[in-house]
Amino acid sequence: MATKKAKNKVKKVKAKAKIKKTKKAVVKREKKIVIDTNKLLKLEEARKYVIDVAGEKGLEVFEFLISKGEMEENLLAKKLKFEKANAIRKFLYRLYNKNLVSYRKVRKNNKAWYTYFWSANPGKLVFIIREMYEEEIKQTKKSMELNKAEDFYVCDICNRRYDVNEALQNDFRCKNDGGVLTHIESGKILEDKQSRIDFLNKKLHALDQLVK
Ligand SMILES: [Zn+2]
Numbered sequence: 450m451a452t453k454k455a456k457n458k459v460k461k462v463k464a465k466a467k468i469k470k471t472k473k474a475v476v477k478r479e480k481k482i483v484i485d486t487n488k489l490l491k492l493e494e495a496r497k498y499v500i501d502v503a504g505e506k507g508l509e510v511f512e513f514l515i516s517k518g519e520m521e522e523n524l525l526a527k528k529l530k531f532e533k534a535n536a537i538r539k540f541l542y543r544l545y546n547k548n549l550v551s552y553r554k555v556r557k558n559n560k561a562w563y564t565y566f567w568s569a570n571p572g573k574l575v576f577i578i579r580e581m582y583e584e585e586i587k588q589t590k591k592s593m594e595l596n597k598a599e600d601f602y603v604c605d606i607c608n609r610r611y612d613v614n615e616a617l618q619n620d621f622r623c624k625n626d627g628g629v630l631t632h633i634e635s636g637k638i639l640e641d642k643q644s645r646i647d648f649l650n651k652k653l654h655a656l657d658q659l660v661k
Pocket of ligand 1: 604605606607608609623624625626627628
């Protein structure tokens with residue numbers, strides 16, 4: 450009798466676990482990220498990054514794949530008016546090297562060659578731009594620490610920095626080239642850097658709004 454009860458209990462626990470598992474799977478599917486690619490592609494930093502990686506034509510390929518979804522390589526080349534199908538590969542590979550696109554290869558009807566299907570990874574671009582903003586914020590904060598001390602002087606020819614005592618000792622002239630030393634208020638610099646950080650934080654927030 451006791452054994453039967455125990456067995457039932459095990460069954461119940463197992464059933465509960467099963468329900469939990471199914472629920473988890475559903476939640477995971479719902480969490481699939483959606484990116485506002487229209488807004489992403491309007492971001493100057495995003496466009497500039499893709500152009501640096503793959504040129505203007507590469508950006509065109511990337512934008513086209515985003516708007517059309519996965520596409521077979523030859524059809525993609527035709528739609529984008531590349532003279533030869535393999536001319537588009539140069540651009541696709543450059544994008545692929547930065548994970549901005551991915552491919553799937555399919556062998557059709559036992560033929561010797563593969564057919565390539567390409568798609569864009571806009572999420573990777575969001576990730577890269579996010580890292581850019583974060584890196585600049587980090588570097589700006591670091592340089593704010595350096596500037597915190599006090600006002601300083603800078604040579605108007607070679608940009609060499611002098612603290613107040615050094616500048617005084619040299620009659621406000623540069624030791625290297627005799628250039629005039631200009632007074633720099635560190636308060637103003639800190640203010641400018643802080644507003645740059647605020648601006649970048651706003652950009653970060655706006656970027657996160659593109660991902661749902
Ligand atoms: Zn100088």
